Each structure stands twice: as structure tokens, then as C-alpha cells.
Amino acid sequence: MTTATCPKGHDSATLDYCDTCGAPMDGARVPDAVTGSGAPDPDVTQPVSPGCPRCGTPQDGRFCEVDGYDFLLAPPLPETPTAPIPPPGPAAGPAAGSAPRTGPGAAGTAAQPAGRLEVVVGADRAYFDGVVAQGGEDAGGMVFPRFAAQRRFPLTGERLLIGRRSRSRGVHPDIDLASPPEDPGVSHTHALLLNEGGKWSIVDLGSANGTYVNDPASAPIPAENPFPLRPGDRVYVGAWTSLTVREAQ
Structure with missing residues (x-):
């Protein structure tokens, strides 16, 4: 049986007036599976393929044809910054009132690269x-x-x-x-x-x-x-x- 959704959201077996609330079915939406239209919902934003974040050239394959940007190995970073990492608890941090250690011998200092x-x-x-x-x-x-x-x-x-x-x-x-x-x-x-x-x-x-x-x-x-x-x-x-x-x- 063909059904449609009335403007108020009820499923109705009649296509002129909703058989639940009696609202006119002029603005009813018939599911794509019933109509067979397959057309995208105009209320839903369709995804757009991003262009090269370096030069703006539309993506056509793995590498940008202008500057060689690799869309697969290095996707563009999100524009929204990530949330900051909370500081470590008292057990992991220095004792209260003590000055932080600095210099080559400081704990947690990143190791220098082996060679350039x-x-x-x-x-x-x-x-x-x-x-x-x-x-x-x-x-x-x-x-x-x-x-x-x-x-x-x-x-x-x-x-x-x-x-x-x-x-x-x-x-x-x-x-x-x-x-x-x-x-x-x-x-x-x-x-x-x-x-x-x-x-x-x-x-x-x-x-x-x-x-x-x-x-x-x-x-x-x-x-x-x-x-x-x-x-x-x-x-x-x-x-x-x-x-x-x-x-x-």
C-alpha cells in the first residue's frame, strides 16, 4: 500500500487528507522507495569533494595536478582546532611551589633527531x-x-x-x-x-x-x-x- 507523510509527520494511507489528523496532504512527502525517483532530498546538504588545500585546484585523482598535493597520505587538516589536552595530575607534575626544570637534563625533553x-x-x-x-x-x-x-x-x-x-x-x-x-x-x-x-x-x-x-x-x-x-x-x-x-x- 502506498503511504505518504503529512506536513505534521503522520503516516497516511490517503493522499488527499491525512487519515490521522485530517491535514491537507499538499505538502506531503512520498518516500523515494515508493516513488522510485531516487532524487536527493533538497533539505539535506550533499557532500562536496574538497579541493587542494594549498592552491584550491579541484581534486581529480590522488595528486593535485598543479602542486602535487597528496590527498591520500596527507588529507587537509580540520579547520576547527582540537580541544586542548588537560595538564597532568599532581602525581605526574612537579611538586607544588617548585620551579620547572629546564635545559638538556630536564625530564621529558624531546630527543634530538639523529641527523638531518x-x-x-x-x-x-x-x-x-x-x-x-x-x-x-x-x-x-x-x-x-x-x-x-x-x-x-x-x-x-x-x-x-x-x-x-x-x-x-x-x-x-x-x-x-x-x-x-x-x-x-x-x-x-x-x-x-x-x-x-x-x-x-x-x-x-x-x-x-x-x-x-x-x-x-x-x-x-x-x-x-x-x-x-x-x-x-x-x-x-x-x-x-x-x-x-x-x-x-
Whole structure:
């Protein structure tokens, strides 16, 4: 039997007047299971897929196509701050009236990290010769730079974007390989360095020429899959660029 809900909330078997309270059924709501409409309730706010919290680009896949933000590994933080953690009870805290301990010997002081890492960016001639030997439509026009000063970037924060800046697309990589000499084989959003609990990995963001770790003659790492890195590892991108992970000096 078809039933509807009257404006006052009663279930009624009649569709003209409520058979419970007699109210007109003009504003009655018929369940979707009965009508088969399947249309969303206009009174219910539908969820909206969030955009990139860094640049606002709508989400289309796991990584932001502009700055490489990883929606899966690092979802945006809630805007509402969490409640503060209550202070410890008298048994866990210092004695009443005593001054708190400070300095290196203070109890509860966080341990210092074992070592800091950095990435050293340079031009690798052997890698370039291998790229040219593989051929390709642009191989004949590429020239190894006569001078390319090494640059060092500290591995800090949660993520570092590797690529080439583009004002028109709003791309501003943390490790910008558009600085002279510009490597033409590097995509604007080429790869992402991720920090997960102090352990670093690299993710290829679907670059045109791939990302290689340690052996540029092997297959590139799979796109959009974190590949772990350790001190001493070397990453190859573009036509001649190498990025070496090492202890900061």
C-alpha cells in the first residue's frame, strides 16, 4: 500500500487528507522507495569533494595536478582546532611551589633527531649520455650544460615538489629545476618528496620522462607510488639532472 507523510509527520494511507489528523496532504512527502525517483532530498546538504588545500585546484585523482598535493597520505587538516589536552595530575607534575626544570637534563625533553638529510642537485654527464643514446625526437637537440653549479636543499617539512616553475599554471616547486641551466626533460610537476614519520620517499607524479632511482638504465619507478629513499640514494630526472640524498653537511 502506498503511504505518504503529512506536513505534521503522520503516516497516511490517503493522499488527499491525512487519515490521522485530517491535514491537507499538499505538502506531503512520498518516500523515494515508493516513488522510485531516487532524487536527493533538497533539505539535506550533499557532500562536496574538497579541493587542494594549498592552491584550491579541484581534486581529480590522488595528486593535485598543479602542486602535487597528496590527498591520500596527507588529507587537509580540520579547520576547527582540537580541544586542548588537560595538564597532568599532581602525581605526574612537579611538586607544588617548585620551579620547572629546564635545559638538556630536564625530564621529558624531546630527543634530538639523529641527523638531518639534504638533497644535492647537479648535472650528471653519464646519465645525459645514456638519455641521448636512447634516442627520441628531442635527443638530437639537447646539449649538456657547460656549467651547472650544485645546489643543496634541506629535507624539511612533509613534502617537497620537484619540477619547473610555471607562472601561467601557478606552479612553484620547492626544488625548482627551471633555474639556469634549465633541464627541458623535467615536467612542471615531476615528482614529490614525502616525509612519513621521518622516513623519506619519492613519488613520480606521472611525469613525461619518468623518475629513476640509483640505476637510470633500469625501468622508471611506478607513477603515483611512494618509493623509499635512504642516504646515498640518487634520483635521476629529466635529461641530465641527478638528486643525491645524503646527510646534511
